[in-house]
Amino acid sequence: MKKQQKNRIYRTITVILLVTTLLASLTACKGSNGVNSVEPEPGGFNKEGLPIVDKPVTLKVLTVRWVSMGVSFTENQWLKDLEKNTNVKIEWQVMSSNDWSERKSIMLASGTLPDIILGSQTFGDADIVNNLSLFRPLDDYIEQNMPNLKAAMEETPEMKKISTFPDGKIYSLPARLPSRPKSSRQPVINKTWLDKLGLKVPDTIDDLYNVLKAFKEQDPNGNGKQDEIPFIELSNDLISPFGIADLNNNFMVVKDGNAVYYPISEEYKEGLKWESKLFKDGLLDKEVFTQDETMRSAKFLNPDAPIVGFSYQWTPDAMFGKWSDQYVTIPPIAGPDGKRYTVGNPYGMNLERNELLITTSCKYPEIAARWADQFYTNEASIQNFWGAIGTVIKKNDNGTYTLMDPPTGTSADAWYWEQSLRDFGPKYVSPAFEKTIFLNPKTGDGLKLQLDKLGSDYTTPPFPNVMYTAEEFQELPTLTTDIDSYVNTMRAQFIISGVIDEQWDDYVKQLRGMGLEKMVKIRTDAFSRYMGVE
The missing domain is CATH 3.40.190.10 (Periplasmic binding protein-like II)
Incomplete structure (x- = not known):
């Protein structure tokens, strides 16, 4: 009997020791904030003031x-x-x-x-x-x-x-x-060319079309060649006058407080028609779909004469090298609805x-x-x-x-x-x-803030930098890879061939068959969560 009591005592002591050891190990693996393995702070850790620790x-x-x-x-x-x-x-x-x-x-x-x-x-x-x-x-x-x-x-x-x-x-x-400015890239135009041709700064898309046409046909750089490229690149900025201000390049905008996928919208369709008109009339670079960044940069910096008439840039000196003095930033171009839109963020970027x-x-x-x-x-x-x-x-x-x-x-x-x-x-x-910070208004960040005054009032809230769950991150790439590629391919086709209603209907139908609704739901769910965070 005494032997049994002694065994029970030994077992009890053993259990107590095991529990104590386990609790000690858990405490060592759990810091003051209860996250993963944390070693005790070294001697002389100060919760306030400096130094943070007395020993390095x-x-x-x-x-x-x-x-x-x-x-x-x-x-x-x-x-x-x-x-x-x-x-x-x-x-x-x-x-x-x-x-x-x-x-x-x-x-x-x-x-x-x-x-x-x-x-x-x-x-x-x-x-x-x-x-x-x-x-x-x-x-x-x-x-x-x-x-x-x-x-x-x-x-x-x-x-x-x-x-x-x-x-x-x-x-x-x-x-x-x-x-930081509120506007992103803004319209930049060769003012020397405007002055030489007796043209005013374009205000609407119709004005811009007429200016670009004059740039193409009237040899404003004066070298006797028809080498002028009125507009050199395809970007979200070119369709911003149609109310599409896509800051994050994900085909989403916010309209009336709602997240909207714009590549199937009427505004986007009208923007494509505008781009197609520019392309067919030779006002867009003929190599716009085939050139890489190196080729495009070489045109901006053409050594013999400036050849680019109009672009969207951070500042006028961003791309034009020795020709920078000829270029000025102008207010956003007014769209068909008479309003102006600038890619950016009214709350600041x-x-x-x-x-x-x-x-x-x-x-x-x-x-x-x-x-x-x-x-x-x-x-x-x-x-x-x-x-x-x-x-x-x-x-x-x-x-x-x-x-x-x-x-x-x-x-x-x-x-x-x-x-x-x-x-x-x-x-x-x-x-x-x-x-309390004073910047040089003629260069760098100071110059951008000066130019921002031209466009900051026309920025609209962009689709925010939302956060996705692990499951959404698993699904999104599969959807966006095919859908984004198709949208970009069809944009090029619509620009080259024109926008025909029947083809447009087929384009929208194809997108829906590729899982567009599922992709948009993921983005709008993330948008709703983001807007709901306090």
Whole structure:
């Protein structure tokens, strides 16, 4: 009997020890926010103020840069000061966009990621949604460790809206860029040609047609050849006068508060008729369907004489090289309904998501979150968008900020990319703070803001950058690959041959047979979820 009691005692003690061990292991695998494996923060972790840690900690940060941009941004003085002030050392892993797609696939398949992913060009929505186990939900970190971002989201609620995934959680951090325009590309015309031919700036599509016809027939570049190309490219901008302002190139627009697939609309059909008229009369480049970007660029930069009459560009100097002085930006062209439409966003093209992710490989997520939060102050943000104060930005005694001129021989935009993270990475510049920033109105971002005044009043809310579920991401590519290809093929055919009602009916019927309703439902469901997020 005593032996049986003793055995029961031993078994009880064993069970208690096993339970205690299990609870201890679960606690070790669960951080203060209850997400995946987290090691205790190193000694001297400070929940407020700087440094973030008393003893240096190293975090690995991965970002992707365009091929020619290099790693000079890491010498940004603000980043260097941040490392010193926080005691968080950064081991930068800078990948080239050239081979990133292949390397990204290998990295996601292996599940081995650095601590932090920086920049929306690194991982997109589908990469994140289809690999959620690799990324930490950040809601609790924002609440407990990121007062700057929390305040920014309260001031600009749209930042939280664009960052909320279909499961209601935030996995990636947003950005609000400073001094961004509302309009995207705008009409640009050769003013020298207009003056030579005694023509006024076109106001309507009929005016534009007559101007382009004169450009083709009257030798405005004066070289004795009929080499002028009135309009060189096919884009969404060309049909924007018909009320189609497709900012995100996904064939969706918002009309009367509803998401609309426009390639089967009457407005699109009328736009195709307009494009067909231009093509048949030789006012569209005859190689518009066959040339690549290199061929098109060569025409913009034609060394002997300017040959392009009209285009849509970010700024007049964006494409025309030594001929840039001949070109001016003009107001949007009025459409058949007498109204003007500009591709863009009336709320500003300044909000982005997926600018920073903390991976489940990160042992110290609280440190990573506090480090990321340092980017969400006004001064930090402008220095990570243009360059450091004292290098690119001058801080004036009256509390304003002035961008310095770039070195001789360097464009402003190229200089900003060399000196900063530029478009990528977390940042927040408040609307009030933007008023303290002074830009050169003759170049770079300052010039674009000046030109924006011509078109900003005519922008309409675009189909937003919605978020899809994993299941939707599985279905969408299969549908959009075939449907988008067919729409583009038929656009070319309609432009070349003209739009005949019977062919149009067959075109719409074919789209419906390819699963158009299913694709539109996926997009409109995502739109409804997006609009419903508080």
